[in-house]
Amino acid sequence: xxxxxxxxxxxxxxxxxxxxxxxxxxxxxxxxxxxxxxxxxxxxxxxxxxxxxxxxxxxxxxxxxxxxxxxxxxxxxxxxxxxxxxxxxxxxxxxxxxxxxxxxxxxxxxxxxxxxxxxxxxxxxxxxxxxxxxxxxxxxxxxxxxxxxxxxxxxxxxxxxxxxxxxxxxxxxxxxxxxxxxxxxxxxxxxxxxxxxxxxxxxxxxxxxxxxxxxxxxxxxxxxxxxxxxxxxxxxxxxxxxxxxxxxxxxxxxxxx
Numbered sequence: 001x002x003x004x005x006x007x008x009x010x011x012x013x014x015x016x017x018x019x020x021x022x023x024x025x026x027x028x029x030x031x032x033x034x035x036x037x038x039x040x041x042x043x044x045x046x047x048x049x050x051x052x053x054x055x056x057x058x059x060x061x062x063x064x065x066x067x068x069x070x071x072x073x074x075x076x077x078x079x080x081x082x083x084x085x086x087x088x089x090x091x092x093x094x095x096x097x098x099x100x101x102x103x104x105x106x107x108x109x110x111x112x113x114x115x116x117x118x119x120x121x122x123x124x125x126x127x128x129x130x131x132x133x134x135x136x137x138x139x140x141x142x143x144x145x146x147x148x149x150x151x152x153x154x155x156x157x158x159x160x161x162x163x164x165x166x167x168x169x170x171x172x173x174x175x176x177x178x179x180x181x182x183x184x185x186x187x188x189x190x191x192x193x194x195x196x197x198x199x200x201x202x203x204x205x206x207x208x209x210x211x212x213x214x215x216x217x218x219x220x221x222x223x224x225x226x227x228x229x230x231x232x233x234x235x236x237x238x239x240x241x242x243x244x245x246x247x248x249x250x251x252x253x254x255x256x257x
Contacts, residue, residue: 007220007251007252007253008220008250008251008252009205009206009219009220009227009228009229009230009250010053010054010228010229010230010247010250011052011053011216011229011230011232011243011246011247011250012052012054012055012056012086012205012229012230012231012232013043013047013052013055013056013231013232013233013236013243014055014056014057014058014207014231014232014233014236015040015043015044015047015055015056015057015058015077015233016057016058016060016233017040017057017058017059017060017061017070017073017074017089018060018061019061020038020039020040020070020073021035021036021037021038021039021040022035022036022037022038022039022040022042022043022237023035023036023060024036024180024233024234024237025060025179025180026179026180026181032180034234034237036237040057040073040077041073041076041077041080043237044057044077044080044081044085045080045081047236047243048081048082048083050242050243050244051243051244051247052083052243052247053083053084053247054083054084054085054086054106054229055077055081055083055084055085055086056086056088056172056205056207056231057074057077057085057086057087057088057089057105058087058088058089058109059071059074059087059088059089059090060089061089061090062089062090062091063088063089063090063111063112063146064090064146065090066090066092066112067090067092067096068089068090068091068096068099068100069090070089071099071100071103072103074087074100074103074104074105075103075104077104078103078104078105079104084106084107085104085105085106085107086105086106086107086109086133087100087103087105087107087108087109088108088109088110088111088133088135088172089109091108091109091110091113092110092112092113092116092117093113093120094120094123094124097110097124097128097132101128101131106131107130107131107132107133107170108124108128108131108132108133109133109134109135109172110124110132110133110134110135111134111135111136111137111145112145112146114134114135114136114159114163114168115143115145115152115154115159116145118162118163118166119166121134121163121166121168122163122166122167122168125166125167125168125169126167129169130169130170132168132170133168133170133171133172133205134159134160134163134168134170134171134172135171135172135173135174136156136159136160136163136171136172136173136193137172137173137174137175137176138156138173138174138175138176138189139151139176139177140177141155141156141189142154142155142156143155143156143159144176156173156189156192156193156196157192157193157195157196158196160193160196160197160200160202161196161199161200163200164196164197164199164200164201164202165200168202169201169202169203170202170203170204170205170228171197171202171203171204171205172204172205172207172231173190173193173204173205173206173207174206174207174208174231175189175208175209176208178208178209179207179208179209180208180209180233180234181209181211182209182210182211182212182234182235182238182240183209183211184209184210184211184212184215184218185206185208185209185210185215185218185219186208186209187218187219187222190206190222194222194224194226194227197226198224198225198226202226203226203227203228204224204226204227204228205228205229205230205231206219206227206229206230206231207230207231207233208231210230210232210235211234211235211240212235212240212241213241213245213246213249213256216230216232216246216249216250217249217256219250220249220250220251220252220256230250232246
């Protein structure tokens with residue numbers, strides 16, 4: 001199912017799907033999009049061929065519409081690779097989650113519904129265990145929903161505490177201000193998020209701002225027991241570093257030992 005290595009977090013290459021293509025948004029802004037692969041399956045094959053043990057897929061159309069829009073692509077992608085697929089975007093009810101799993105996703109990431117309907121997350125965690133992931137993406141200190149476009153009054157640590165108490169054991173956290181910028185991860189606000197995960201006995205997958213291998217080393221050197229993985233998108237697409245080097249940097253292997 002994918003897990004951190006003995007020495008550090010795992011790398012999750014990102015594949016964001018919009019209009020049938022693999023794209024990246026800058027700071028979660030749908031008007032600032034860069035298209036990379038006409039077929040997202042090509043991106044998945046490239047990342048897995050480079051050594052990725054899991055891929056993170058987001059249905060951006062689904063996130064905006066409120067229900068999945070690219071499950072046919074997800075099904076092709078999941079069938080094409082031999083690693084788990086973690087899928088988010090528009091998964092806001094049990095039917096959508098079931099459809100994601102039927103399409104081949106190994107994990108389902110719920111964001112808006114995690115805040116709007118936390119009891120649903122508890123029910124899904126009871127039914128599916130570690131296959132259910134809650135997204136606690138933030139603008140500033142508070143969680144943002146509806147495809148990152150609507151802020152809430154809930155802090156990220158409070159959201160983790162509430163959902164952790166309902167049985168959710170894995171979270172994805174993105175500080176939207178740094179997402180897609182390549183200017184470094186949002187380390188300043190990460191400590192309370194990691195602490196909340198440790199308090200809840202949960203694992204965290206960090207996403208946002210990674211532009212260099214040094215950024216990955218900085219995240220690994222936090223030595224946070226709850227930091228399970230790091231999602232990387234634009235830096236890989238723009239060949240700032242390879243998947244293999246990213247995996248090694250996070251694991252503390254090779255020249256990063």
